[in-house]
Amino acid sequence: MKSFLGLVGIIIFLIIIFPIIILFTWDEDNNEGMIDKIKIDNKKNDIVDSLDVSVDIYDTKTKNIINMDLEEYIKGVVAGEMPAKFEKEALKAQSVAARTYAISKIIAYNNGYRPEEHPEAPLCNTIHDQVWYSQEKLLELHGKEWMDKLFPKIEQAVDDTKGEIISYDGQIISEPLFHSSSGGMTEASEEVFASAEPYLRPVESPYETDSPSVKDNFKVSIDDFVKKLKDKYSNINITKENIEKRIELLERTSTGRVDKLKIGTITMTGRELRELFGFNSTNFTITINKEKSEVTIETLGNGHGVGMSQWGANGMAEKGSSYKEILKHYYTDVEISPINNSMMK
Numbered sequence: 001m002k003s004f005l006g007l008v009g010i011i012i013f014l015i016i017i018f019p020i021i022i023l024f025t026w027d028e029d030n031n032e033g034m035i036d037k038i039k040i041d042n043k044k045n046d047i048v049d050s051l052d053v054s055v056d057i058y059d060t061k062t063k064n065i066i067n068m069d070l071e072e073y074i075k076g077v078v079a080g081e082m083p084a085k086f087e088k089e090a091l092k093a094q095s096v097a098a099r100t101y102a103i104s105k106i107i108a109y110n111n112g113y114r115p116e117e118h119p120e121a122p123l124c125n126t127i128h129d130q131v132w133y134s135q136e137k138l139l140e141l142h143g144k145e146w147m148d149k150l151f152p153k154i155e156q157a158v159d160d161t162k163g164e165i166i167s168y169d170g171q172i173i174s175e176p177l178f179h180s181s182s183g184g185m186t187e188a189s190e191e192v193f194a195s196a197e198p199y200l201r202p203v204e205s206p207y208e209t210d211s212p213s214v215k216d217n218f219k220v221s222i223d224d225f226v227k228k229l230k231d232k233y234s235n236i237n238i239t240k241e242n243i244e245k246r247i248e249l250l251e252r253t254s255t256g257r258v259d260k261l262k263i264g265t266i267t268m269t270g271r272e273l274r275e276l277f278g279f280n281s282t283n284f285t286i287t288i289n290k291e292k293s294e295v296t297i298e299t300l301g302n303g304h305g306v307g308m309s310q311w312g313a314n315g316m317a318e319k320g321s322s323y324k325e326i327l328k329h330y331y332t333d334v335e336i337s338p339i340n341n342s343m344m345k
Contacts, residue, residue: 055102058118060126074099075151075158079138080131081178082310084150087317090310091157093326096336097176097308098130100165103339104174105129161323163338166331168199173334175200179303180310181211183283185255186330187305192271192282200306201332202255207315213302214311218279222288225277225295229263232276238264243295244288257282257305271304281305307331 053070077098078091086094102123109115109122118124125132139147166173175189175197182205189200208214220228222240229236238246250260250267258270270282281301288295308330316326324336 053103053106055106055123056121057132058121058124060118060124060128065121066125070099070102071158071162073102073132075155076132076134076138077102077130078154078158079151080133084146084154086310086314088153088157089317089321089323089326090314091154092161092323093308093313093317094178094310095158095161096164096166096323096327097178099161099163100173100176101130103165104172104176107172108174164336165339166199166327166334166336168331168334172339173197173199173331175307176331177304177307178310178330179301179305179307181205181208181214181302182305182309182312183214183256183281183299183301184208185305186307186309187253187255187257189306191253191255191257191259192304192306199331199334203330203332205309205312205330207319208301208309208311210315211302211311213280214300216280216299216302218277218297218299220277220295220297222290222293222295228276229266233264233266233268236264236266240293244290247286247288255283255305256300258284 054067055070055073057066057068057073058064059066074095078094081098082091082094084091105122115122115124115128117128123129123132133141135147135151138151142150166176175193177189177200184205186203186205188196188202190196222243226238226240226243229238246264248262249258250262251258253259258273260267260269261273262268263273270284274280274282274284277297279297279299281299281303282305283300285298286295287298308327313326313330316329317323321329327336328334
């Protein structure tokens with residue numbers, strides 16, 4: 001009888017008591033890892049609801065700080081950055097890119113980074129960060145019919161991707177850059193900006209033909225062209241008479257954009273010339289017409305060309321691509337997933 005009771009006791013210990021001991025003595029670090037895994041594997045809304053994210057925006061016109069819910073902010077960004085007539089999957093891709101950018105700036109700000117242009121807040125409402133419009137401003141810009149018919153489309157695109165961000169190697173990316181159109185091939189980040197980001201590699205962007213600015217001719221008089229260059233570079237040594245022979249293309253990037261050129265005595269980047277005159281792209285050719293006394297700069301693409309082409313994204317959506325497929329095409333080797341609390345540090 002005693003042996004029987006002893007056997008029963010051992011069975012009870014192994015089946016009930018021992019698992020309880022293991023559960024309550026679980027290593028704290030392992031337990032936290034399991035919590036993170038549960039957050040990642042759980043339903044999207046459960047993860048989003050665990051975050052209470054608001055954002056401070058510096059209004060460059062009023063000089064005031066606006067505090068608002070992150071998702072409401074993203075709706076104003078998508079409305080400011082992408083045409084509402086675009087396909088829903090393109091709008092969803094823009095929503096995720098805009099959210100990723102905003103959260104990456106919030107994280108940097110919380111870790112001590114202060115933007116020189118607006119140290120009071122991590123983001124402003126202009127192209128320095130992302131264009132953001134309030135609903136009042138959108139009503140003023142587009143009218144009631146647009147607000148009634150098209151703004152709900154933007155709201156739905158943001159709601160459908162609520163809490164989702166772009167990550168690379170398990171970390172939220174800091175530069176989910178985008179532009180209007182690339183002209184057929186996007187650019188590597190180091191060709192335009194300071195750093196070479198592994199997720200900002202050149203990719204083909206074939207579906208941009210509907211963009212009204214994928215090809216453009218920027219025209220300026222020879223007199224104004226020479227004057228503007230002389231105003232910036234006093235020792236450039238060019239005149240109206242010699243300008244035709246004083247422009248030399250030195251180097252293009254692997255995607256065809258002008259990297260360096262020489263005008264007169266000054267070597268400059270294609271980006272510097274573009275910023276000086278305000279034409280669409282660094283993928284350009286310059287033609288001097290002495291008879292018309294005119295300089296024509298023919299451009300391909302619109303914007304810096306790095307990251308997601310918005311017109312390309314819309315073209316992909318028209319061809320049936322989902323927003324995740326669009327994002328994974330334009331950002332190399334990334335994942336699209338709900339953000340969790342550990343990413344906010």
